[in-house]
Amino acid sequence: MRDRRTFLKRAGALGTAAVIAGCTGGGDGTDTEGGGGDSGDGDSGGDDSGGDSGGGSTETMSGDDGPAATFGGDGEINFNISPSVPQQQLQVQYAPLRDHIESYVTENYDTPSGLEASMNIGSNYSAVIQALGQGTADLAETGPLAAVVGNQTGNSEIILQRFGYGGWTYKSLIAVPNGSDISSVEDLEGKDVAFSDPLSTSGFLFPVAAMAEAGIDIGELPEGNGSQAAFTPRFAGGHVQSYTLLEQGQVDAAGMGGFVRDTSTGPTPDAWQDVATTLHEDSGIPRAPIVVSPQLPQESKDAIQQAFLEGPDTIYYGADGEEGTDDDLWFGDVREATIDDYQLVVDKAETLGIDPSFFE
Incomplete structure (x- = not known):
C-alpha cells in the first residue's frame, strides 16, 4: 500500500x-x-x-x-x-x-x-x-x-x-464516445480520461478505483496531477463538465455520477444516448x-x-x-x-x- x-x-x-x-x-x-x-x-x-x-x-x-x-x-x-x-x-x-x-x-x-x-x-x-x-x-x-x-x-x-x-443510493460510471474502440476498462491505459474532482466520489473515486482494479497504474493519484499514472487524467471541475469534454472529443473517456446519464442535468437522457456509451458502472453508493x-x-x-x-x-x-x-x-x-x-x-x-x- x-x-x-x-x-x-x-x-x-x-x-x-x-x-x-x-x-x-x-x-x-x-x-x-x-x-x-x-x-x-x-x-x-x-x-x-x-x-x-x-x-x-x-x-x-x-x-x-x-x-x-x-x-x-x-x-x-x-x-x-x-x-x-x-x-x-x-x-x-x-x-x-x-x-x-x-x-x-x-x-x-x-x-x-x-x-x-x-x-x-x-x-x-x-x-x-x-x-x-x-x-x-x-x-x-x-x-x-x-x-x-x-x-x-x-x-x-x-x-x-x-x-x-x-x-438513498446512486451510481457512478465511466463513459466513452459512441463508436469508440475502447471496449473494456483495461483499454483506458494510455488514454485521456476526465474526472470531476479528486475528492469526488462518483466522479473520481469509483471510476479510478475500477481502473486500478483492472490493472492500470494510477500513479500517485489522488495526489499530484497524475503525471505518474498510465493514463492522462483531466479534472473538469464537475460531472457535467466531464461529460462536456467527452462530447467535445477532448477526452477518450469520462468518469461521472450516473445522474448525468439518467436525468436531464446536463444532457437529456436521449441526448446522452446520441453521444456516449457506458463502459463501466458502480451502484449502491450512499x-x-x-x-x-x-x-x-x-x-x-x-x-x-x-x-x-x-x-x-x-x-x-x-x-x-x-x-x-x-x-x-x-x-x-x-x-x-x-x-x-x-x-x-x-x-x-x-x-x-x-x-x-x-x-x-
Missing part, C-alpha cells in the same frame, strides 16, 4: 480562503451530488465566494425557553453550498431551506439575538473540509468521499444522509450527506439536524413553493446518518491506499 499521508495536507491547502460544501447526492448520484444533480458529488465549479468569514464562538444566551445553540462569531449560521450549483440558482433553490433553518433554530433554541442563516458557494471539496475544521463554516452539503476525509481528519461530522431521484463543524456545541449540531428532520416538504420546492418545477432541490428528504453509513466509500478509498492512517 502506497504512503499517501501528504494527500490530506495538499487537500487542506488547496483553498485557504475558499469554502465549499461539495458533491451530492445530485442526480443519480450525487455526490452533492445541488440544484439539478451536479451537486451530487459536490464537485467543483462555482465561484470563490464566502465562507472564510467569522470564526470563534459567541456567548450562549441564557434563558428558559429551550436548549442553547451558538454558532460562528459572525452572528450567522454559515451554510456552504456545493459550487456545482450555479450562482444564479442559489437563492431560488436553497432560500426556503435556508429560511427554515434560521426560523427553526431561533424559535426552538436559545440563541444569540439577531442570529441569521447565510449561504455561500465555495470552490472545491478540500476547501469545505478546511472551513468546517476551522469553524468558519457551520454546516455544508458535500459528497461522500469528502465527508469521509473530513471525518477521518476530525474536520467535519456527518449528521444526515439525503434522499434523491427515488433512492447518497451525499449533510455535515457540520466539529467545533459546534452538541446543542447546535442537534439544532441543525432537527431543523432538517422536522422540515416540511416545501423546503425542497424552491422559491416558487411548487413541487416539480425548475427550482426544486435535487433531494427531497433526509435521515439521520453517521460515518458508519458510508463504509462502502471508506472501503473503496482504502483500495487506493487512502486508509485512516493516511488522514493523520
Whole structure:
C-alpha cells in the first residue's frame, strides 16, 4: 500500500480562503451530488465566494425557553453550498431551506439575538473540509468521499444522509464516445480520461478505483496531477463538465455520477444516448450527506439536524413553493446518518491506499 499521508495536507491547502460544501447526492448520484444533480458529488465549479468569514464562538444566551445553540462569531449560521450549483440558482433553490433553518433554530433554541442563516458557494471539496475544521463554516452539503476525509481528519461530522431521484443510493460510471474502440476498462491505459474532482466520489473515486482494479497504474493519484499514472487524467471541475469534454472529443473517456446519464442535468437522457456509451458502472453508493463543524456545541449540531428532520416538504420546492418545477432541490428528504453509513466509500478509498492512517 502506497504512503499517501501528504494527500490530506495538499487537500487542506488547496483553498485557504475558499469554502465549499461539495458533491451530492445530485442526480443519480450525487455526490452533492445541488440544484439539478451536479451537486451530487459536490464537485467543483462555482465561484470563490464566502465562507472564510467569522470564526470563534459567541456567548450562549441564557434563558428558559429551550436548549442553547451558538454558532460562528459572525452572528450567522454559515451554510456552504456545493459550487456545482450555479450562482444564479442559489437563492431560488436553497432560500426556503435556508429560511427554515434560521426560523427553526431561533424559535426552538436559545440563541444569540439577531442570529441569521447565510449561504455561500465555495470552490472545491478540500476547501469545505478546511472551513468546517476551522469553524468558519457551520454546516455544508458535500459528497461522500469528502465527508469521509473530513471525518477521518476530525474536520467535519456527518449528521444526515439525503434522499434523491427515488433512492438513498446512486451510481457512478465511466463513459466513452459512441463508436469508440475502447471496449473494456483495461483499454483506458494510455488514454485521456476526465474526472470531476479528486475528492469526488462518483466522479473520481469509483471510476479510478475500477481502473486500478483492472490493472492500470494510477500513479500517485489522488495526489499530484497524475503525471505518474498510465493514463492522462483531466479534472473538469464537475460531472457535467466531464461529460462536456467527452462530447467535445477532448477526452477518450469520462468518469461521472450516473445522474448525468439518467436525468436531464446536463444532457437529456436521449441526448446522452446520441453521444456516449457506458463502459463501466458502480451502484449502491450512499447518497451525499449533510455535515457540520466539529467545533459546534452538541446543542447546535442537534439544532441543525432537527431543523432538517422536522422540515416540511416545501423546503425542497424552491422559491416558487411548487413541487416539480425548475427550482426544486435535487433531494427531497433526509435521515439521520453517521460515518458508519458510508463504509462502502471508506472501503473503496482504502483500495487506493487512502486508509485512516493516511488522514493523520
